[in-house]
Amino acid sequence: MKINMAIKHLTPNFYKNFQCIGSQCEDDCCHGWTISIDKKTFTAYEKHTNQELRLKAKENIKKVKKSHGHWGEIQFKENGACKFLQDDGLCFIHRVAGGEALSSTCKTYPRMTIDKGNEIRHTLSLSCPEVSRQVLLDPSAMLLSITERKGHAVAKTPNNANTFLQQLACHIIENHALSIEVRLWIIGMLVHRDDSKLSHIDFINQLAEIDERDGLETHFLALTKNHTLHWWALRALSNVLLGSTNKNRRGYGPMSQCLDAIFNFFSQDSDGNKIEELYYEWQQKWQPWLATRPHILNNYLRYWVYHQDFPSENEPAQNSYQLLVADFFLLRAYLCALTIAGAEPSEQLMIGLFYSYHSQRLHNSTFADAVRNSLNQSNLNSDAAIYSMLKL
Ligand code: SF4
Structure with a gap:
């Protein structure tokens, strides 16, 4: 059951600074992976006023009904490109029906959210080259802004042991005096040890x-x-x-x-x-x-x-x-x-x-x-x- 509560939104700088670079991109996100279509979008294409869109959707989107979010899957051309991708590099759906008509996968990629109940993390997938640039090359990429907004969420019982391990891992990663390998080794020792006799803090x-x-x-x-x-x-x-x-x-x-x-x-x-x-x-x-x-x-x-x-x-x-x-x-x-x-x-x-x-x-x-x-x-x-x- 969803209840009304204060939800913390975490937004790193790399997320704020990201912008799709479109035709400048060395890759594109219109080929070579599963592009799922949610049920609402699937139905909207079936009933769309544009006949060409209705026909193309019928031919090129396979109904899989795995979940409401994954109702259909876009089919690909022999070269692996999305069947809606035109020769000019633009999207057919976007051209005839506008950006709002895109499925949530196409509208949101590479944006993602991690829902932790009373905390929402905004993030991006490193599979996009521009995201990789933002995450890796900007020294301030991982600075987080935290805002609180009222919202509805399912209350989740926090896993305190995991949250604590995550905080310790971040703390260790910030110890730049140690090599990356040594920092990873220390994180490993924390993960593998039993803290019932000696607490993680005393161990550190x-x-x-x-x-x-x-x-x-x-x-x-x-x-x-x-x-x-x-x-x-x-x-x-x-x-x-x-x-x-x-x-x-x-x-x-x-x-x-x-x-x-x-x-x-x-x-x-x-x-x-x-x-x-x-x-x-x-x-x-x-x-x-x-x-x-x-x-x-x-x-x-x-x-x-x-x-x-x-x-x-x-x-x-x-x-x-x-x-x-x-x-x-x-x-x-x-x-x-x-x-x-x-x-x-x-x-x-x-x-x-x-x-x-x-x-x-x-x-x-x-x-x-x-x-x-x-x-x-x-x-x-x-x-x-x-x-x-x-x-x-
Ligand atoms: S991979 Fe990233 S930068 Fe490239 S077209 Fe897709 S969203 Fe834009």
């Missing part, structure tokens, strides 16, 4: 003392490094991506370039030396480049926690953490593979990779499960194995 205070005494980076360096395991994980996860990528999907160009680079780089035999070479690239090229743009990876982690509502309430926190590390592990390796293949570190290269990776990652409902299965098959499901994926 202990870590702060260790850091002051001999540096947390030193302890992180002492963790086991297993590059053979990295090799298997990288190959297995890249095969998951390869399986979900085809030339009609969004982001295909940069993603296939990246997968070509990674598969060319590896021979078929397990080779830890290749991994050494990959991380040498990270240390020699990417780390210095990123050091002058520290906001890029800080923003990425903050965005990930905010947008995915990490750790998800729908699964054990350890599972959310496994995916967080898998994403970081792959993106880091792919950046290295791209520069080994001859590219130079650049914002454009980074944006191309991040948006194309998330086009596969966020618009494929089976991707997360496939990644998890793959990690489990490669024996990368224990906390120690996951931490080892962070090591260079």
Whole structure:
């Protein structure tokens, strides 16, 4: 039952500053993914006064009736483009019936809301290249404005343990004195530990003392490094991506370039030396480049926690953490593979990779499960194995 209550709206700067760049966009959102049509829009097209629209809708929208929000699905041309996309790059529906006639998917993408009962988070999908630019390149992208408005919402019992873990994760991410890998490792220790004997806060205070005494980076360096395991994980996860990528999907160009680079780089035999070479690239090229743009990876982690509502309430926190590390592990390796293949570190290269990776990652409902299965098959499901994926 919905009740009247004060609802907190969280709006990050990247959301406020986003504007679709239309024809300037290196991709478009009219091909290569499921464009669902809500029931209201579907019915409106069936009864529309414009006969051409009525006919085209009948021919090109398949009735699937999965839910009121997902009543129909737009069919695609052979090249993967939406059947309503005209040769001039404009949308037929928009042309004949105006922007208001678009389905909510077309009207809102890449905008999204995360409804947490008395809190609404406004966010954008990283699968849009312009969103990737706003999120990663603006140092103030993750600054949040909070406003309160009266509204109707379903009261939800807050999951205090998850909310607390999320706050701690944000706090740790903001500790810019530590490397990204060490920050992710600390978040992992929080996720995996039982706080019934020692609270998370006392644990963090202990870590702060260790850091002051001999540096947390030193302890992180002492963790086991297993590059053979990295090799298997990288190959297995890249095969998951390869399986979900085809030339009609969004982001295909940069993603296939990246997968070509990674598969060319590896021979078929397990080779830890290749991994050494990959991380040498990270240390020699990417780390210095990123050091002058520290906001890029800080923003990425903050965005990930905010947008995915990490750790998800729908699964054990350890599972959310496994995916967080898998994403970081792959993106880091792919950046290295791209520069080994001859590219130079650049914002454009980074944006191309991040948006194309998330086009596969966020618009494929089976991707997360496939990644998890793959990690489990490669024996990368224990906390120690996951931490080892962070090591260079
Ligand atoms: S992908 Fe983003 S910037 Fe490109 S056309 Fe779609 S909304 Fe606009």
